[in-house]
Amino acid sequence: MKILVGVKRVIDYNVRVQINREGTGVITEGVKMSINPFDEIAVEEALRIRDRGEATEVVVAGIGPGAAQQQLRTALAMGADRALLFETDDEIQPLAAARAFMKLVEQEDAGLVILGKQAIDDDSNQVGQMLAALWDRPQATFVSGLEFADGKAKAVREVDAGLETIEVELPAVLTVDLRLNEPRFVKMPDIMKAKRKPLDITPFADLGIEMPPKLEIGAHEPPPKRAGGVKVESAAELVKLLKDKGVL
Amino acid sequence: MTDVLLIADHDGKTLNAGTNRALTCAKELGEVDLAVFHSGADDVVETASKLDWVTRVLSVERPENADPVAAVLAPQIAKLAEDYDCVLAPSTTFGKDVLPRVAALLGVPQVSDLMEVLDKRSFKRPIYAGNVITTVTVPEGCKVLATVRIASFQAAEFGDASPVESISLDVSLPGHTTYHGLAETTTGDRPDLQSASRVVAGGRGVGSEENFAVVFKLAERLNAAVGASRAAVDAGYVPNDMQIGQTGKIIAPELYIGVGISGAIQHMTGIKDAGLIVAINKDPEAPIFEAADIGLVGDLFQILPQIEAELDK
Numbered sequence: 001m002k003i004l005v006g007v008k009r010v011i012d013y014n015v016r017v018q019i020n021r022e023g024t025g026v027i028t029e030g031v032k033m034s035i036n037p038f039d040e041i042a043v044e045e046a047l048r049i050r051d052r053g054e055a056t057e058v059v060v061a062g063i064g065p066g067a068a069q070q071q072l073r074t075a076l077a078m079g080a081d082r083a084l085l086f087e088t089d090d091e092i093q094p095l096a097a098a099r100a101f102m103k104l105v106e107q108e109d110a111g112l113v114i115l116g117k118q119a120i121d122d123d124s125n126q127v128g129q130m131l132a133a134l135w136d137r138p139q140a141t142f143v144s145g146l147e148f149a150d151g152k153a154k155a156v157r158e159v160d161a162g163l164e165t166i167e168v169e170l171p172a173v174l175t176v177d178l179r180l181n182e183p184r185f186v187k188m189p190d191i192m193k194a195k196r197k198p199l200d201i202t203p204f205a206d207l208g209i210e211m212p213p214k215l216e217i218g219a220h221e222p223p224p225k226r227a228g229g230v231k232v233e234s235a236a237e238l239v240k241l242l243k244d245k246g247v248l
Numbered sequence: 249m250t251d252v253l254l255i256a257d258h259d260g261k262t263l264n265a266g267t268n269r270a271l272t273c274a275k276e277l278g279e280v281d282l283a284v285f286h287s288g289a290d291d292v293v294e295t296a297s298k299l300d301w302v303t304r305v306l307s308v309e310r311p312e313n314a315d316p317v318a319a320v321l322a323p324q325i326a327k328l329a330e331d332y333d334c335v336l337a338p339s340t341t342f343g344k345d346v347l348p349r350v351a352a353l354l355g356v357p358q359v360s361d362l363m364e365v366l367d368k369r370s371f372k373r374p375i376y377a378g379n380v381i382t383t384v385t386v387p388e389g390c391k392v393l394a395t396v397r398i399a400s401f402q403a404a405e406f407g408d409a410s411p412v413e414s415i416s417l418d419v420s421l422p423g424h425t426t427y428h429g430l431a432e433t434t435t436g437d438r439p440d441l442q443s444a445s446r447v448v449a450g451g452r453g454v455g456s457e458e459n460f461a462v463v464f465k466l467a468e469r470l471n472a473a474v475g476a477s478r479a480a481v482d483a484g485y486v487p488n489d490m491q492i493g494q495t496g497k498i499i500a501p502e503l504y505i506g507v508g509i510s511g512a513i514q515h516m517t518g519i520k521d522a523g524l525i526v527a528i529n530k531d532p533e534a535p536i537f538e539a540a541d542i543g544l545v546g547d548l549f550q551i552l553p554q555i556e557a558e559l560d561k
């Protein structure tokens with residue numbers, strides 16, 4: 001079984017994102033970029049599955065600018081076998097990304113696709129579910145526990161009410177939550193080794209997918225600011241203030 | 249033709265209150281039909297029919313609909329969607345799981361976490377963990393599909409009963425997914441985190457599962473729900489369904505009290521809509537004080553009992 005994993009290049013989660021002066025987007029120049037944290041967990045899980053002998057190959061795929069090679073190299077350094085970059089400077093929205101992954105599933109004959117539950121830039125939380133629909137295969141989203149047996153994946157899902165367990169036949173699409181695993185640290189020798197691993201770069205347009213309708217993206221603005229707060233010195237003062245404000 | 253199809257979130261016994269909030273958003277887009285996919289959840293259908301602003305409740309009952317399996321529900325929703333301009337679901341884990349699957353079947357983009365309606369096609373939604381609000385417009389010729397950020401809308405009231413129609417949809421359903429059940433972790437009669445008017449949340453600073461007792465104790469005293477930061481959940485102090493934030497629950501209580509929480513952006517995005525944010529932290533430089541309406545610097549293990557003592561006075 002071959003596992004296909006999505007790796008998206010995003011602004012690092014520690015960066016305080018700034019809106020550009022025109023309000024058309026966010027500033028990315030000189031900003032630290034990383035693998036989407038959920039995708040790092042997806043890569044880690046795929047590697048563990050392969051290393052247990054339950055899969056043969058881990059292929060990581062990214063759609064994005066040429067610089068996204070860096071994130072794919074990191075995934076290779078973690079231990080992925082091969083990387084594919086579909087290069088484009090355009091914004092690729094979830095449905096187009098899902099169609100691209102569908103194409104890849106066919107080309108690579110993947111038996112399992114593992115994606116992040118959401119990309120922390122657009123926070124869409126859509127691609128995995130959309131891919132599963134296009135592929136007409138099961139989905140297990142927000143996965144925080146995973147086992148395989150008899151051609152099925154048993155997944156524990158983090159849902160609002162607690163932990164849900166479902167079993168899906170393979171092939172399937174999984175989207176991972178943060179508590180599934182703790183991704184490994186990449187060591188220097190692995191980074192050197194990763195330089196020799198295959199990373200194919202293809203123009204996104206060459207995938208030949210039909211481009212779906214796009215959401216038109218308008219103004220970017222900061223969230224409404226909360227009025228400045230006050231400091232109190234003691235529990236007594238706090239309780240009095242809360243009572244004065246009528247919330248207690 | 250009614251304009252909006254709203255998909256109810258429920259567990260077979262009760263209607264998730266996120267549905268009521270999403271309904272308030274749906275109403276801004278036109279007349280609303282509320283669809284309940286279920287198997288024998290008559291109580292849910294009845295509750296749904298008592299919500300204000302609903303034109304019709306569509307009861308879609310079949311055995312496969314007993315459990316919330318996206319691959320089973322999506323083709324039914326896509327079929328039902330044919331008659332509507334707009335399909336909405338609350339942005340609960342249920343809505344997030346199922347609606348993109350519907351969007352892909354329909355070949356249209358989806359708006360995630362809709363927080364404000366500008367017009368029938370233009371909406372505001374948060375990106376970058378809520379640090380940026382962006383305006384998106386659904387292109388002409390596409391149905392509007394959106395999950396509704398429930399903290400951004402007040403819950404619809406209960407009022408005049410609306411008619412219930414039983415619908416049967418001729419759709420073949422996949423059998424590749426088996427539902428094995430839900431381990432509900434929230435115990436007892438504590439208020440629900442997403443609908444509570446008061447929330448006390450603890451972070452890594454609480455230090456252990458045992459220590460969390462002080463948080464629960466204050467919460468009980470205030471009749472508040474209990475929440476947590478991701479660090480507290482990861483450390484195993486409390487279960488995952490208590491996590492507040494970008495990847496947890498987005499809440500909008502009247503009062504939020506955060507103790508031993510530093511105030512990372514991923515946490516703060518979950519409480520932005522709270523009426524009043526109170527932060528208790530021993531580090532005066534903790535970022536949570538920047539967003540808090542009321543800050544108290546000090547040791548939570550001393551302060552929480554003092555608060556209780558004050559309340560007793």
Ligand SMILES: Cc1cc2nc3c(=O)[nH]c(=O)nc-3n(C[C@H](O)[C@H](O)[C@H](O)COP(=O)(O)OP(=O)(O)OC[C@H]3O[C@@H](n4cnc5c(N)ncnc54)[C@H](O)[C@@H]3O)c2cc1C
Nearest residue numbers: 451452453477478479493494495496508509510515530548
């Ligand atoms: C992709 C991604 C998604 C994330 N999603 C979420 C999310 O949904 N929700 C979330 O919460 N986090 C999320 N995080 C994690 C987030 O970045 C922070 O790591 C986390 O919120 C920190 O939790 P904390 O404030 O409890 O812990 P810390 O940052 O360790 O803060 C502990 C605080 O407790 C204080 N303290 C210690 N002892 C005491 C005491 N005795 N009395 C008073 N104060 C004390 C300290 O001064 C400190 O400020 C996410 C991270 C990533 C990368």
Ligand SMILES: Nc1ncnc2c1ncn2[C@@H]1O[C@H](COP(=O)(O)O)[C@@H](O)[C@H]1O
Nearest residue numbers: 006007063115116118119124125126127
């Ligand atoms: N441009 C991309 N390149 C690679 N993977 C992507 C891309 N966009 C989305 N994905 C995958 O889909 C997941 C969910 O993304 P989203 O639906 O945009 O929140 C991400 O965590 C990735 O695994």
